[in-house]
Amino acid sequence: MATKEEWASLFETIVGRKPSPQELMKAKETGFDPGKIIEIAGAAQENSAEQAQQSAPVSSDRETNEKKVWPMISLAVSGFSLLLALLTPWKIVFTILALLGLIFAVILLIVNWKQSKKILTVIAVATAALVFAANLGVTVYTNVNNKSPQTTVSQSDKGKSKKTEAKKDKDKKDEDSDDTKEDSTDINDYIDGDYQFDWTESDFLSLKVYSIHGSDRGTRIKTILKTYGKATEGRMNGDFLTLTYFNGDYSSLKEVELRFVRKDGIYSLDKATAEGLSNTVAIKKDYRANWTQSDFDALQEAPEEPNSDLTVGSKWTDIQKQFGDPRLSDQRIVNFGDGEGFEKQLSVTYLDYSAAEGYLPYINLDFKEKDGVYYLTHKYAKE
Numbered sequence: 001m002a003t004k005e006e007w008a009s010l011f012e013t014i015v016g017r018k019p020s021p022q023e024l025m026k027a028k029e030t031g032f033d034p035g036k037i038i039e040i041a042g043a044a045q046e047n048s049a050e051q052a053q054q055s056a057p058v059s060s061d062r063e064t065n066e067k068k069v070w071p072m073i074s075l076a077v078s079g080f081s082l083l084l085a086l087l088t089p090w091k092i093v094f095t096i097l098a099l100l101g102l103i104f105a106v107i108l109l110i111v112n113w114k115q116s117k118k119i120l121t122v123i124a125v126a127t128a129a130l131v132f133a134a135n136l137g138v139t140v141y142t143n144v145n146n147k148s149p150q151t152t153v154s155q156s157d158k159g160k161s162k163k164t165e166a167k168k169d170k171d172k173k174d175e176d177s178d179d180t181k182e183d184s185t186d187i188n189d190y191i192d193g194d195y196q197f198d199w200t201e202s203d204f205l206s207l208k209v210y211s212i213h214g215s216d217r218g219t220r221i222k223t224i225l226k227t228y229g230k231a232t233e234g235r236m237n238g239d240f241l242t243l244t245y246f247n248g249d250y251s252s253l254k255e256v257e258l259r260f261v262r263k264d265g266i267y268s269l270d271k272a273t274a275e276g277l278s279n280t281v282a283i284k285k286d287y288r289a290n291w292t293q294s295d296f297d298a299l300q301e302a303p304e305e306p307n308s309d310l311t312v313g314s315k316w317t318d319i320q321k322q323f324g325d326p327r328l329s330d331q332r333i334v335n336f337g338d339g340e341g342f343e344k345q346l347s348v349t350y351l352d353y354s355a356a357e358g359y360l361p362y363i364n365l366d367f368k369e370k371d372g373v374y375y376l377t378h379k380y381a382k383e
Contacts, residue, residue: 190230199277351363
């Protein structure tokens with residue numbers, strides 16, 4: 001199977017365009033199988049064709065209706081502002097709204113001046129002018145009558161104050177009780193196709209992941225939705241719900257994947273992975289092979305077992321200093337709820353299919369971080 005970057009590059013070569021975020025997500029489900037490129041691209045083209053049919057040009061009747069809509073909106077704004085100026089204490093606010101409605105109506109009249117049918121626009125201007133004058137009169141009258149100072153608070157005002165405080169207390173109780181409500185099992189309540197990626201490394205590391213060695217829940221799904229919004233994609237499998245936040249840019253991929261487990265009707269975080277949030281490794285697109293077999297054999301791998309001594313592995317900084325920047329790199333942060341906490345991982349690939357004789361064309365190295373240093377845990381080379 002290919003890496004994300006190799007799959008995306010091959011897709012662009014075959015199809016003639018870059019893959020969409022949805023195509024990348026489908027490719028991830030296939031393990032970035034190059035053999036699925038035509039199938040994935042074909043499905044996207046069918047969807048595009050259906051959307052093109054649904055967005056066919058509308059008739060001229062619709063254009064005529066749209067010209068009528070704006071004057072009607074102006075009339076509605078004028079009536080709305082007058083009504084609220086009469087019924088609410090915020091006279092000045094709705095007088096300003098009436099003035100804006102008048103300005104809007106005048107602009108419509110100027111735009112439609114050469115149109116033969118503009119009677120509705122003329123009516124909108126006249127109505128807006130009358131409403132503004134009425135609002136202005138109501139505001140002046142109210143201010144004049146309210147000039148005398150009040151030195152005491154009436155019993156009715158005291159009653160209103162108590163009612164306001166009681167309402168605030170009720171709202172607070174409703175907010176607290178919302179935290180005890182069961183979480184929805186409808187996947188559509190958790191996804192938004194127009195999501196804009198807004199995660200940072202510090203955001204991700206602040207999450208609380210349920211540990212098999214502890215009794216506390218992980219971060220609740222409601223808390224994450226309030227802070228970061230709905231996800232790009234989601235899926236449910238039994239008691240598990242997985243949400244994926246994706247930035248939609250395969251050239252600088254950023255992705256956060258969160259898995260929640262449902263207990264007593266509540267979804268809490270039990271696994272978290274992030275990719276591309278801490279992209280600090282530079283890459284070299286025109287890398288030329290400079291590894292020999294003896295160079296590769298000299299690398300030391302640290303054992304990957306829990307609590308093993310990572311420091312016996314070769315350091316990434318030493319490798320980079322000797323061989324330069326790689327062709328590809330991938331930095332991940334994971335927390336599997338196994339009690340080990342967050343773990344930072346790094347994978348680099350030195351790739352040159354036109355390598356000179358005696359040099360290795362493909363080398364992949366995996367590292368784990370400890371105290372800010374990445375140590376080699378796995379190496380692979382292809383001649």
